[in-house]
Amino acid sequence: MQWYGDVEAKPAPGPLRRVQAFINTLDRESGQDRLADPADAAEWLIAAGLLDDGAVPGRADLAVLAEVRESLRALVIHNTGGPAPTAAQLDPLRRLAAGAPARLVVGDAGAVEVAPVGSSVPDRLLGLLLIVADAQRDGSWVHLKSCANEDCRWAFYDRSRNHGGTWCDMASCGNKLKNREFRARRRSR
Template identity: 60%
Template sequence: MTRMRWLGDQETKPAPPRLALVQSLVNTAELPSGPDRLADPDDARPWLQDKGLLDPGDGIDEGDLDLLRGVREALRAMLVHNAGGPPPTAAALAPLRAAAGGAARAEVEDSGRIRLSAVGTSLHDRLTELLLAIHDAQRDGSWSLLKACANEECQWAFYDRSRNHGGTWCSMATCGNKLKNREFRARKRASH
């Protein structure tokens, strides 16, 4: 099992608590060819347990990891769209649809607030809980502020807290400057 410091453990533009798991899941892989926290069960288990997606005694297999990686990339496609990119394709959303099969129940809290929650504790059930959080965020408008970096070599998930909600990079210091310099050089070459 590899133990390394993960960039996603110290989010610089963290999402609100209910979307933090979505952000963290998308950021389990460093694109384009960096480490992947969901690469194998031994690496994934501590992260899944820490995030409440897996109980300490529960197992995880390659099928579970395939589903999680697919859900991660479906969510990334949705966040690219939130940042102004193309809408996700049906094929990109297929893993998310597969994860959406869990049951939900309505609960009435002491305050009278109605809350939907997943039934059960399996990985599928906990992914249903994740989808319910996305549903709530889509309803209140906070979902559109969770975005993927516009740098195609990065696509790190970040929460856009800018005044005009027009943020496009995970970090202006890294991805923003890199892309602006690349565009500047391209314009300069084209003008000569």
């Protein structure tokens, strides 16, 4: 099944694209959720490296995925100038960080990396959190933003020169909101 997030108008670079894709498994405008149904979710999760081949996520896995997704969305909204995430919003990420083990791995070229140990859904999600950590260090993280349309909140990577990007896609959200404001202004006149 094709998913909107499979073709991003404003894709993040490198591994950060995986974090963006995960956040965008929920289309808030239509209410469609790629991770709501276990069988349907399995296909996406396996392709995204968040689930072992042939596995099916349990209800508990889907619950963890949904809450971690909203935590990450809260971080990305903060990147867009929104409020700092609350303790409740950070809690799923903190539980993930506290509960899933990671270890150091030395690659063939000598590159030292931190990698999750297990292969459960929370372990794989820890891998996404490690990508966030890398992006926070290399400076790319702050450019992963959330659409200013509150009904949308799609995650997009802001490549604009002044880093002032506001919309997931100007053709849809930006223009839609602009038209709405325009109509409201006209009415108030």
